[in-house]
Amino acid sequence: MKMKSTKFLLLLLSLIVVVSYTATAAPPPTCPADVSSDCGSGEWEGDFFPGITKIKYEGPTSKNPLAYKWYNAEEEILGKKMKDWLRFSIAFWHTFRGTGGDPFGAPTKMWPWEDGTNSLAMAKRRMRANFEFLDKLGLDRWCFHDRDIAPEGKTIEESNANLDEVVALAKELQGTRIRPLWGTAQLFFHPRYMHGAATSPELGVYAYSAAQVKKAIEVTHYLGGENYVFWGGREGYQSLLNTDMERELNHMARFFEAAVAYKKKIGFNGTLLIEPKPQEPTKHQYDWDAATSANFLRKYGLIGEFKLNIECNHATLSGHSCHHEIETARINGILGNIDANSGDPQVGWDTDQFMMDVGEATLVMLSVIKNGGLAPGGFNFDAKLRRESTDVEDIFIAHIAGMDTIARGLRNAAKLIEGGLLEELVRKRYESFDTELGAQIEASFTAGKADFDLLEKKTIEWGEPKVGSAKQELAEMIFQSAI
Numbered sequence: 001m002k003m004k005s006t007k008f009l010l011l012l013l014s015l016i017v018v019v020s021y022t023a024t025a026a027p028p029p030t031c032p033a034d035v036s037s038d039c040g041s042g043e044w045e046g047d048f049f050p051g052i053t054k055i056k057y058e059g060p061t062s063k064n065p066l067a068y069k070w071y072n073a074e075e076e077i078l079g080k081k082m083k084d085w086l087r088f089s090i091a092f093w094h095t096f097r098g099t100g101g102d103p104f105g106a107p108t109k110m111w112p113w114e115d116g117t118n119s120l121a122m123a124k125r126r127m128r129a130n131f132e133f134l135d136k137l138g139l140d141r142w143c144f145h146d147r148d149i150a151p152e153g154k155t156i157e158e159s160n161a162n163l164d165e166v167v168a169l170a171k172e173l174q175g176t177r178i179r180p181l182w183g184t185a186q187l188f189f190h191p192r193y194m195h196g197a198a199t200s201p202e203l204g205v206y207a208y209s210a211a212q213v214k215k216a217i218e219v220t221h222y223l224g225g226e227n228y229v230f231w232g233g234r235e236g237y238q239s240l241l242n243t244d245m246e247r248e249l250n251h252m253a254r255f256f257e258a259a260v261a262y263k264k265k266i267g268f269n270g271t272l273l274i275e276p277k278p279q280e281p282t283k284h285q286y287d288w289d290a291a292t293s294a295n296f297l298r299k300y301g302l303i304g305e306f307k308l309n310i311e312c313n314h315a316t317l318s319g320h321s322c323h324h325e326i327e328t329a330r331i332n333g334i335l336g337n338i339d340a341n342s343g344d345p346q347v348g349w350d351t352d353q354f355m356m357d358v359g360e361a362t363l364v365m366l367s368v369i370k371n372g373g374l375a376p377g378g379f380n381f382d383a384k385l386r387r388e389s390t391d392v393e394d395i396f397i398a399h400i401a402g403m404d405t406i407a408r409g410l411r412n413a414a415k416l417i418e419g420g421l422l423e424e425l426v427r428k429r430y431e432s433f434d435t436e437l438g439a440q441i442e443a444s445f446t447a448g449k450a451d452f453d454l455l456e457k458k459t460i461e462w463g464e465p466k467v468g469s470a471k472q473e474l475a476e477m478i479f480q481s482a483i
Contacts, residue, residue, distance in 0.1 A: 048113055048129040052396060054136050065397050071407035073138060077414050078369065085368070085410055087378025088403055089141035089181035090134060091339075093148040094352065094384035095395060096126045101387075103349070108387050118151045123166045131173040137399060140178045143229075143380050145186040146216045152190070156208065160215050167219045174223065181227060181378050182273065182309075182337065183220030185212045188233030188281070198255035199235045199248040199286065206251065213255075214262060221268040226376040227337060228263070229309050230256070231275040236282035249286060253300035260305045271376055273309040273336045276325070278318035280350055289318040290328040297334070307336025311382060312360070313343040313350050323363040330371050337377030338364065340406060354383040354402040361409025362416075362483050369413055379406060412482045421478045425471055 058067040073083040099107030110116075113125055127149065134142060150166040153159040187197035187209055195201055197209035213230075220228050235252060237243040259272060274297075276287045287293045290308055297303040308329045312322035322342075329335035342355045355361055368374060381402055385394050416422050433442060437458065440448035 048132050049136060049392060049396070052136060052393065055138060055396065055400060066393070066400065068400060068404055068407075070404040070411065071400075077410055078417070080373065082407060082410065084375070085365075085373055086403075086406060087141060087181065087374060088139050088406075089143050089378055089380040090130070090137070090139060090399070091380055091382045092126075092130055092142060092144040094382065095133065095399075096130055097148050098384040100385070100390070105387065109385070109390055111392065120151065120162055120165060123150050123162070124169050127166060127169055127173065131170075131178070133395070134178060137396070137403075141181040141226075141378060141380075142178070143180060143182050143184075143382075145184050146212065146219070147186040147189065156211055159212075163215065163219060167223065171223060180220060180223050180225035181380055182229045182270070183216055183223070183225045184229040184231060185209075185216035187212065188231075193234050196232075196234045196236070196248070196282075198232070198252045201244075201248075206255070210255065210258060213259060217259070217263060217268060218266065220270065221266060225270050227271045227273050227309075228259075228268070229273045229275055229337075230259075231277070231309075232285055232287055233277075234282055235287070236279070236285035238283045249296070252286060253296075253302070256300070256302055256306070260302070271336050272306045273377070274306055275309040275311060275314070275339070276318070277311070277314040277350075280317065289315070289320060290325045290332070290334075294328070294332045294334060303334070307334045307377070309337040309339060309377070309380075310335065311339035311341065312355060312364070313341045313352055314339075316343045316345070317350060321363075322360060323367060326364060326367040330367050335367075335371050335374070335377075337374060338368070338379050339382035340379040340402060341381070341383040352382060352384050353386070354381065354398050355405050356401060358405055358408050358412070358483050359479075361406045362412040362479070363409075365406070365409040365413035366416065369410075369417060416479065416482045419478075419482070422475060425475055425478065429468070429470065 052066060056067055057072040058064055058069065060069045062069050071082060071086075073081065075082050077085060096111075098109065100109040101107040111129075113129055115122055115125075130142060134140070146163055147159075149170070150159070150163040153162055187193050192205055192208060193200070195205070198206060200206055200209070217228055232252070235248075237245065237248070256272075263270070263272065274287055274293050276289050276293045277285050278288045279285055287296065290310065293308055294303070297306055310322070310325045310329055312325075315322045315325040318325075326335060326338065340355050341352050342357060342360065343351050344353065381399060383398070383402060385398055389398070432438060437450060437454075440450035442448070443450075445451070
């Protein structure tokens with residue numbers, strides 16, 4: 001009996017040791033996203049968004065601000081899943097580097113995980129926050145500038161080494177599911193770029209810009225990026241009195257040609273994108289709008305190598321609607337990506353607000369559907385929280401609302417297309433061209449031979465033409481009924 005008791009005690013002791021070892025061998029729990037927390041030594045891995053679970057689709061009747069009402073990723077619309085029509089992406093610079101500062105005020109945001117530095121350790125912490133955020137939103141794409149994800153060093157070698165270290169972590173965190181929608185180089189913040197980058201009058205700056213873009217294309221390729229963007233924040237002029245505009249445009253074209261050559265050299269198959277903007281920070285930027293950019297690409301023989309990244313707020317700054325810019329890019333065969341944001345008509349600068357106007361989103365989606373989608377592009381949320389929104393949960397609410405707005409636009413656009421009333425209205429407006437003479441006019445001149453002699457003869461034969469109604473109010477009624 002004593003022997004059995006001893007064996008039982010030994011067995012019990014062994015179980016306690018095993019349980020104790022298992023408990024101590026398990027990974028330690030992560031700490032809250034607060035730099036003041038006592039998290040022990042080693043690389044900090046916090047729970048950046050405690051209390052926020054994965055965002056789910058709950059439908060239009062949901063009152064939960066942390067749920068999707070209109071975006072249902074797996075739902076099919078016009079034969080394609082919502083997630084494939086929209087291909088949403090998070091902009092690292094606004095979401096994790098935005099401070100709430102503006103031209104008239106100091107920063108208002110200091111997220112709990114920030115320590116006030118731009119160190120490599122802090123860069124890695126932000127990167128971990130980025131991937132937790134993506135996971136909780138259920139998204140698999142993100143966008144970045146090189147200098148936003150890694151600190152700039154004293155030399156380009158040091159900057160590249162910093163970037164390599166952060167990108168290695170990003171590669172690990174991405175796994176096989178997540179990839180960048182696009183990457184880019186930040187060629188506008190540093191004082192060296194005050195006169196431009198590819199259009200700088202200083203050869204040294206031109207060369208430095210090329211080296212920085214070379215590295216940015218390399219890391220975008222390494223991370224599996226689907227596109228690479230050029231935003232010419234300072235590629236333009238303040239005054240033509242001291243500017244050789246023709247020479248600067250020629251230099252920019254040579255720069256783009258070199259980028260195409262390098263992309264092909266390293267086997268990067270992503271699309272190269274140019275992002276039009278009329279002004280700000282320069283008085284006049286060379287890629288003013290979609291039409292200007294298309295003309296530039298054609299003049300320099302680059303139309304087959306580049307597409308456009310249309311930003312809605314940039315469209316309104318150039319005096320256009322977002323719909324106009326997207327349609328202009330689409331009909332020129334160069335619609336590549338959309339930076340989904342909007343501006344405020346009462347504010348004269350680029351406010352980068354989340355798109356919340358369902359009507360605007362519906363117009364945008366009408367063009368995207370006509371384009372057959374955006375892949376390998378998508379919708380990047382180049383948008384930031386308002387200065388006055390300072391809670392961590394606001395980051396989620398803003399993106400959920402933006403995603404729901406565009407998803408609702410997709411649903412509305414599909415409803416308009418399936419109803420056919422708007423398409424029929426447009427068809428009737430141009431039906432006089434659905435004739436033999438109309439076909440001759442719409443063919444090439446040589447093929448159609450609808451010359452001025454023939455058109456004069458028809459005018460004499462027909463007399464004064466009858467001009468029908470445009471039915472604009474009816475078109476607007478049909479549109480409004482869908483939204």
